[in-house]
Amino acid sequence: MKILIVNAGSSSLKYQLMDTASESTLAKGLVERIGIDGSKLTQCVNEENYVQQKNMKNHVEACKFMIEALTNSEHGVLGSMDEISAVGHRVLHGGEKFTSSAIINEEVIQAIKDNIPLGPLHNPANLMGVIACREVMPKTPMVAVFDTAFHQTMPPKAYLYGVPMDYYHRLRVRRYGFHGTSHLYVSARAAEFLGKKKEDLRIITCHLGNGSSMAAVDHGKCVDTSMGLTPLEGVIMGTRSGNLDPAVMQYIMNNDNLTADEMLDILNKKSGLLGVSGISSDMRDVDRAADEGDPNALVARQMLDMGIKKYIAAYAAVMGGVDVIVFTAGIGENGIELRARVMENMEFLGAKIDKEKNKVKGVERDISASDSKVKVLIIPTNEEIVIARDTVRLVSEAALAK
Numbered sequence: 001m002k003i004l005i006v007n008a009g010s011s012s013l014k015y016q017l018m019d020t021a022s023e024s025t026l027a028k029g030l031v032e033r034i035g036i037d038g039s040k041l042t043q044c045v046n047e048e049n050y051v052q053q054k055n056m057k058n059h060v061e062a063c064k065f066m067i068e069a070l071t072n073s074e075h076g077v078l079g080s081m082d083e084i085s086a087v088g089h090r091v092l093h094g095g096e097k098f099t100s101s102a103i104i105n106e107e108v109i110q111a112i113k114d115n116i117p118l119g120p121l122h123n124p125a126n127l128m129g130v131i132a133c134r135e136v137m138p139k140t141p142m143v144a145v146f147d148t149a150f151h152q153t154m155p156p157k158a159y160l161y162g163v164p165m166d167y168y169h170r171l172r173v174r175r176y177g178f179h180g181t182s183h184l185y186v187s188a189r190a191a192e193f194l195g196k197k198k199e200d201l202r203i204i205t206c207h208l209g210n211g212s213s214m215a216a217v218d219h220g221k222c223v224d225t226s227m228g229l230t231p232l233e234g235v236i237m238g239t240r241s242g243n244l245d246p247a248v249m250q251y252i253m254n255n256d257n258l259t260a261d262e263m264l265d266i267l268n269k270k271s272g273l274l275g276v277s278g279i280s281s282d283m284r285d286v287d288r289a290a291d292e293g294d295p296n297a298l299v300a301r302q303m304l305d306m307g308i309k310k311y312i313a314a315y316a317a318v319m320g321g322v323d324v325i326v327f328t329a330g331i332g333e334n335g336i337e338l339r340a341r342v343m344e345n346m347e348f349l350g351a352k353i354d355k356e357k358n359k360v361k362g363v364e365r366d367i368s369a370s371d372s373k374v375k376v377l378i379i380p381t382n383e384e385i386v387i388a389r390d391t392v393r394l395v396s397e398a399a400l401a402k
């Protein structure tokens with residue numbers, strides 16, 4: 001089957017066409033600056049880029065343009081749009097309603113809308129992508145894959161905050177967690193890689209990218225994760241602060257006369273590695289500066305190392321031990337030094353890495369020392385595969401049920 005995977009942002013549309021039999025990517029593309037002057041589409045097929053500029057007023061036009069590129073006789077990979085068996089949409093927030101992916105119907109669309117207050121930056125954009133694709137491909141079945149779904153197995157003691165219960169009941173204030181498709185993929189893949197069942201393992205997954213989150217996956221089920229109501233909580237990230245005493249906000253807001261929105265903007269966009277280092281949100285820049293002795297870059301890096309260590313130890317305690325620690329995403333897959341620093345002095349947990357085996361980037365690898373009781377793995381994440389597999393499964397089940 002050929003499955004189109006769509007990730008719509010407020011002014012962008014990322015897409016990937018996958019052949020699910022071989023789980024290979026046929027084409028990958030990005031439509032940028034939708035609704036802004038100078039919009040363009042970049043499509044990559046067999047490592048060759050095809051770039052086309054055209055003003056696109058909205059996501060429907062972007063979606064039409066994407067189909068034109070995919071079916072282009074010279075640069076495309078499809079004879080016609082009908083070759084696309086189904087579309088899988090990445091959706092940020094499924095709230096408490098979705099514990100797994102779902103076939104898109106009116107009810108699911110309403111649920112994505114209902115969750116806009118919880119995901120105000122992403123859900124409206126994701127929804128625009130869904131609506132646009134439905135308009136352009138009315139006969140093609142579509143599936144929504146939620147970033148929050150994998151974490152819905154957390155028990156109340158993990159997802160509730162220590163605030164009056166009324167806020168949970170009335171406003172749905174709780175931990176939801178994000179990067180669910182990535183935590184799901186790498187935890188399942190880690191078990192497969194070790195030739196074991198995920199139901200027999202206690203796994204800690206460290207998704208470390210521009211946004212970072214950690215998860216405790218106990219016998220196949222997520223029991224805790226570091227991101228919360230929004231992706232702001234947890235370890236320090238590229239531009240996001242991660243954990244902080246909530247009273248810090250009131251203190252800064254009162255002093256500097258800021259609104260709540262302005263404060264949150266600072267915590268989301270100007271904090272984290274960028275805010276502390278004053279140099280960059282990109283780990284490579286921070287690393288370079290820290291290696292050259294910049295004290296702010298150094299402390300930003302130390303904060304990240306320590307944050308990850310604390311979550312690993314906490315999650316091991318929550319699960320009564322840990323069998324596997326997985327590193328994934330940009331920093332997790334490529335950060336040789338970061339992995340070495342995080343895993344230093346973790347022998348008390350039974351975890352030790354082999355410094356030589358650790359000297360790799362972006363490949364699936366067991367980097368544990370031979371005497372380490374805990375397996376430490378690098379598993380490159382592949383969220384697209386999860387989306388494609390879920391889409392095929394749900395569409396096939398729906399076809400059988402007819």
Ligand code: ADP
Nearest residue numbers: 208209210211281282283284329330331334335
């Ligand atoms: P996103 O969350 O946007 O998907 P990625 O998973 O691509 O982000 O991760 C981006 C991060 O990975 C950046 O901070 C980048 O610096 C970092 N990264 C990429 N390559 C390396 C590397 N070789 N060493 C350390 N960090 C790296």
